[in-house]
Amino acid sequence: xxxxxxxxxxxxxxxxxxxxxxxxxxxxxxxxxxxxxxxxxxxxxxxxxxxxxxxxxxxxxxxxxxxxxxxxxxxxxxxxxxxxxxxxxxxxxxxxxxxxxxxxxxxxxxxxxxxxxxxxxxxxxxxxxxxxxxxxxxxxxxxxxxxxxxxxxxxxxxxxxxxxxxxxxxxxxxxxxxxxxxxxxxxxxxxxxxxxxxxxxxxxxxxxxxxxxxxxxxxxxxxxxxxxxxxxxxxxxxxxxxxxxxxxxxxxxxxxxxxxxxxxxxxxxxxxxxxxxxxxxxxxxxxxxxxxxxxxxxxxxxxxxxxxxxxxxxxxxxxxxxxxxxxxxxxxxxxxx
Numbered sequence: 001x002x003x004x005x006x007x008x009x010x011x012x013x014x015x016x017x018x019x020x021x022x023x024x025x026x027x028x029x030x031x032x033x034x035x036x037x038x039x040x041x042x043x044x045x046x047x048x049x050x051x052x053x054x055x056x057x058x059x060x061x062x063x064x065x066x067x068x069x070x071x072x073x074x075x076x077x078x079x080x081x082x083x084x085x086x087x088x089x090x091x092x093x094x095x096x097x098x099x100x101x102x103x104x105x106x107x108x109x110x111x112x113x114x115x116x117x118x119x120x121x122x123x124x125x126x127x128x129x130x131x132x133x134x135x136x137x138x139x140x141x142x143x144x145x146x147x148x149x150x151x152x153x154x155x156x157x158x159x160x161x162x163x164x165x166x167x168x169x170x171x172x173x174x175x176x177x178x179x180x181x182x183x184x185x186x187x188x189x190x191x192x193x194x195x196x197x198x199x200x201x202x203x204x205x206x207x208x209x210x211x212x213x214x215x216x217x218x219x220x221x222x223x224x225x226x227x228x229x230x231x232x233x234x235x236x237x238x239x240x241x242x243x244x245x246x247x248x249x250x251x252x253x254x255x256x257x258x259x260x261x262x263x264x265x266x267x268x269x270x271x272x273x274x275x276x277x278x279x280x281x282x283x284x285x286x287x288x289x290x291x292x293x294x295x296x297x298x299x300x301x302x303x304x305x306x307x308x309x310x311x312x313x314x315x316x317x318x319x320x321x322x323x324x325x326x327x328x329x330x331x332x333x334x335x336x337x
Contacts, residue, residue, distance in 0.1 A: 001052040004043060004086065006036045008060040008073075017129050020194060040076045044085065051087030054112070055080060061117070062091040063102045070102075074109035081110045088112035092155070095141040096133040103148045113181070114145050115153030120160055121171040128162040130195070135174075142178045151181040153232070158216040159188035159208035159252065161196070165216055172220045176227040183224050184233040185261075187213035189251035191242075197249055210260075213252035218264035234258035256298075263294040266325065267302045270295070273327040274310055282314040282330035289319045 040055075047053065055077045062070065080086045090113035091106075098116075106114070120126055121135040138154075145152050154175050158168050175183065190200045190207055199205040208216070217234055224231050235257025236242060243255075254260055270285060277283050287295050295317065296303055306315055316330065 001054065002047075002050070003090075004047070004053060004055045006039055006055060006057050006073075008036060008057055008062065008065075017131055020191075036073060037076060040080065044080065044083075047080075047085050049084040051084070053086040055086050055089045057089070057091035059092075061093045061097055063093040063097040063106075067102075067105065070105060071109075074105070074111075078109055086110075090115065090153075092117060092153075094133060095138045098141040098144055100144070100148075103144065103150070106150070107148060111150065113151040113153055115155055115182070115184070116141060116145075117155045118171075118175065119155065119157045120163060120167065121174045122163065122167045125160050125163045125167055129160050139178055142180065152178075153182040153184065154178070154180045155184045155186065156220065157186045157188050158220065159213055161199070161205055165219075168216050168220060169223075172223050176224065176229065180229055182230045182232045185217050185220050185224075185231060186234075186236060187217060187252045187257065189236065189253050190249040192247050192249055200250055207251040210252040210254060214257075214260050214264050217257070217261045218268065221261050222265050222268070234261045259294065260298065263297045263302060266291065266295050267297065267305060270302075270325065270327055271306065271309065274306060274313065277327065277329055278310050278313060280313070280329040282316075284328050284330045285315065285317045286320045286322065286326040286328065287317055288321070288323055288325070291325060292317065292319060295325065 036057075057073065062073075065073075074089070077086065077089050081089075089109065089111045091111060092115040095116045095118060098114075116138065118138050119129065119131060121138060123135050126133065126135060142152050142154075156168075156171060156175060157163075187208060188196075190196055190205070196205055200207070221231050221234065235254065238253075238255040242248065274283060285295070297305070303315065303317075306313075314330070320326075
């Protein structure tokens, strides 16, 4: 499956959120709509037809665009759909820009998944970020999308102004109750040219450390996945513009944020099992090959963590063919009767 991103930076967004320099985040500088048209034309020259391919409108609030402009953009993806180059379309928008008229239009043009930029379900946090909508507007938007047959994605953030870890946890619980199909988790960064950059420079905003962001995102990831929500992205895509020198002023940026978070989840799960076996003297962790790197952690940080937490416990990791990690007391075959 190929996701074909079409960036419409800041298009359709009625507000300037304090953390957002949409031009930079979306990876496009100017002429969003014209660039989208050119991009779609180029794709037709090399893309192999497949129903698994999906066009995705990112970077703005698609349903906030004038209806005629939405139709103009969707007419381009209609061509790809009709010719078999793609099988569906996804897009992102705001929860306060969802209504029956807009959804009827999307239904007519092969849109399968609509992601909502929710960020938080705490009104105090939303107000501090100048989002321009309330938490109460999210659940009705999700319900309406489902009634029209769309799959739903929720985009959540950690580290926003006025956002405590308790607030993050409550947001995740409320998000799970809405039963979205997919979710994204974004630790907030301070990006040059945003209102938040001025607050950071004046000492009015302190971003999360990388450790704090990983801890909070890992909690959110674990709860979402346990509830059956597919977390399709953790952290911003590290494209050239986002990573340009001087663009990220502060915050918990890491090019492999998703790996750090998933590794932290495994560390937490294994730690809870090791606590029950701390008096065994030696423990073997059986691990599928595909998970061993995440289990050990970046530069074996998880192993060092366990060695510090359980200094009297000898640990070894052995690959196996099972699809899950198992922690067992180590038994020396020579000592078996």
